[in-house]
Amino acid sequence: MKVGFIGLGAMGQHMAHNLHDAGLLAGVWNRTPARSAGIPGRCYGSVAELAADCDVVVLCVSADAAVLEVIGALIPALRPGALVIDCSTVAADTARLAAARLAEVGAEFLDCPVSGGVEGAKNASLAIMCGGAPAVFERAQPVLAAIGRTIVLMGPTGAGQATKATNQILCAGVIEAVAEALAFAQAEGLPLDRVIDILGKGAGSSWYFVHRAPYMARGAFPAGFRVALHDKDLRICREMAARHGATLPVIESALADYARLRAAGHGDEDISAVFRLKTPLFAAAEPPARD
Amino acid sequence: MKVGFIGLGAMGQHMAHNLHDAGLLAGVWNRTPARSAGIPGRCYGSVAELAADCDVVVLCVSADAAVLEVIGALIPALRPGALVIDCSTVAADTARLAAARLAEVGAEFLDCPVSGGVEGAKNASLAIMCGGAPAVFERAQPVLAAIGRTIVLMGPTGAGQATKATNQILCAGVIEAVAEALAFAQAEGLPLDRVIDILGKGAGSSWYFVHRAPYMARGAFPAGFRVALHDKDLRICREMAARHGATLPVIESALADYARLRAAGHGDEDISAVFRLKTPLFAAAEPPARD
Numbered sequence: 001m002k003v004g005f006i007g008l009g010a011m012g013q014h015m016a017h018n019l020h021d022a023g024l025l026a027g028v029w030n031r032t033p034a035r036s037a038g039i040p041g042r043c044y045g046s047v048a049e050l051a052a053d054c055d056v057v058v059l060c061v062s063a064d065a066a067v068l069e070v071i072g073a074l075i076p077a078l079r080p081g082a083l084v085i086d087c088s089t090v091a092a093d094t095a096r097l098a099a100a101r102l103a104e105v106g107a108e109f110l111d112c113p114v115s116g117g118v119e120g121a122k123n124a125s126l127a128i129m130c131g132g133a134p135a136v137f138e139r140a141q142p143v144l145a146a147i148g149r150t151i152v153l154m155g156p157t158g159a160g161q162a163t164k165a166t167n168q169i170l171c172a173g174v175i176e177a178v179a180e181a182l183a184f185a186q187a188e189g190l191p192l193d194r195v196i197d198i199l200g201k202g203a204g205s206s207w208y209f210v211h212r213a214p215y216m217a218r219g220a221f222p223a224g225f226r227v228a229l230h231d232k233d234l235r236i237c238r239e240m241a242a243r244h245g246a247t248l249p250v251i252e253s254a255l256a257d258y259a260r261l262r263a264a265g266h267g268d269e270d271i272s273a274v275f276r277l278k279t280p281l282f283a284a285a286e287p288p289a290r291d
Numbered sequence: 292m293k294v295g296f297i298g299l300g301a302m303g304q305h306m307a308h309n310l311h312d313a314g315l316l317a318g319v320w321n322r323t324p325a326r327s328a329g330i331p332g333r334c335y336g337s338v339a340e341l342a343a344d345c346d347v348v349v350l351c352v353s354a355d356a357a358v359l360e361v362i363g364a365l366i367p368a369l370r371p372g373a374l375v376i377d378c379s380t381v382a383a384d385t386a387r388l389a390a391a392r393l394a395e396v397g398a399e400f401l402d403c404p405v406s407g408g409v410e411g412a413k414n415a416s417l418a419i420m421c422g423g424a425p426a427v428f429e430r431a432q433p434v435l436a437a438i439g440r441t442i443v444l445m446g447p448t449g450a451g452q453a454t455k456a457t458n459q460i461l462c463a464g465v466i467e468a469v470a471e472a473l474a475f476a477q478a479e480g481l482p483l484d485r486v487i488d489i490l491g492k493g494a495g496s497s498w499y500f501v502h503r504a505p506y507m508a509r510g511a512f513p514a515g516f517r518v519a520l521h522d523k524d525l526r527i528c529r530e531m532a533a534r535h536g537a538t539l540p541v542i543e544s545a546l547a548d549y550a551r552l553r554a555a556g557h558g559d560e561d562i563s564a565v566f567r568l569k570t571p572l573f574a575a576a577e578p579p580a581r582d
Contacts, residue, residue: 162481
């Protein structure tokens with residue numbers, strides 16, 4: 001099995017290294033060729049050159065348009081029966097469109113968005129949410145096992161992206177709750193470290209509370225999960241919900257906050273930076289009386 | 292140390308039993324005397340009778356007015372230097388008012404709202420968030436250790452209630468996020484058990500996602516944390532936030548949903564019943580295309 005990798009971003013470069021370590025990587029292509037430096041394997045001169053040399057192509061790019069552009073460039077050059085695995089986070093409809101185009105030339109497709117961040121990409125411990133036919137999922141196992149740890153087939157094409165979108169909605173709602181609650185605690189004059197310690201063990205807790213409330217308490221928001229990236233993902237979620245006629249308050253609240261954060265130059269901070277917008281809500285002159 | 296217990300509700304009856312098992316309980320009083328049946332120790336005929344016989348009085352009642360009413364009834368009869376421990380969930384201001392009234396007659400006060408539910412009350416594994424002077428907190432240790440496991444002094448009087456309010460805001464925001472995200476997943480036709488399994492391990496996870504999304508997937512919402520009770524707690528949070536000039540979106544969204552649930556007769560269900568309101572958002576005629 002010869003695997004080509006496209007998209008050497010913050011996640012992709014680690015995934016390519018792990019495919020190399022598993023003895024699967026034939027080579028890579030990246031829009032910005034400089035990114036390919038230091039990546040083991042061949043450095044292809046074009047998407048078509050990579051397609052012609054590989055049985056399996058893995059993508060990890062940044063947006064729906066980029067996925068469809070790469071698919072378009074792959075199609076004329078793909079080997080018969082090639083498999084394309086898309087690890088980008090895009091709309092379920094984009095996955096379905098990519099799968100349909102590839103099917104026309106006899107190629108297979110699996111949508112495989114990941115979660116676990118740069119750390120998970122580095123340690124090959126990503127969670128991979130897959131959408132596609134069971135036989136295609138089976139065929140992709142050696143590749144997915146080289147980059148991730150929890151690998152689940154969620155349903156037909158698009159189901160991987162729909163699962164990732166569900167996760168992004170959860171993150172949006174939870175970070176808003178954590179930021180508001182912690183801003184309240186701060187306004188009440190509570191010692192935030194002790195609040196995080198005791199409430200982190202209870203029913204109000206969440207991954208974001210345990211791992212990101214400390215950022216809020218310190219007032220520093222190193223990325224993390226960047227506001228600009230979650231903003232992009234939530235726009236995908238918004239469009240997917242709109243296809244069902246739904247407007248989701250959780251998505252809309254977070255997008256409104258992210259617009260304000262980006263306008264203020266905080267788009268590259270972790271999403272826990274929404275705390276910046278919550279503390280000013282507590283603007284009353286009179287603090288609570290203390291004994 | 293002779294401890295009297297007031298308020299034998301779902302939580303209080305277990306707490307009284309645990310105080311008895313620790314050899315601390317002198318007796319109990321309850322507004323509805325029938326509730327005292329089966330509780331070990333004396334069954335006092337009035338709050339004043341209990342006050343006259345005990346060094347420490349523990350309250351666990353349902354609302355701010357009830358706390359102040361009991362404090363009013365205790366005051367004329369309390370022993371010199373008595374300690375009143377209030378485990379009810381009420382406003383921080385109510386705690387400060389109770390402490391001030393008791394101080395006038397030389398009695399001490401500790402606000403000690405708990406979390407951990409009926410299960411935690413039964414197993415003496417409650418988290419107890421305390422507000423008061425360090426010396427009073429120390430004095431209360433034998434009593435608190437008999438009913439809880441994680442016992443933390445959060446600050447001066449009212450700080451326990453402020454911490455509990457922070458927790459209730461977290462719960463409100465998280466349950467909304469979980470309900471919306473799961474309604475989205477359902478509309479996308481995803482297998483909810485697998486969604487809960489994979490996303491429950493990731494950064495979007497929370498106690499409520501892991502423990503209550505399965506209720507949503509089954510469409511059954513056994514209490515749990517009752518809507519009517521969280522509604523009461525969130526009204527306290529709303530008033531506390533208003534004292535700082537703040538209106539918190541998380542509180543307002545949940546209260547609007549709880550009003551709808553109560554009007555529809557679901558006030559005694561677990562708060563995960565907000566899922567009932569989220570699925571109808573997905574009303575479009577056209578489901579996503581499937582391959």
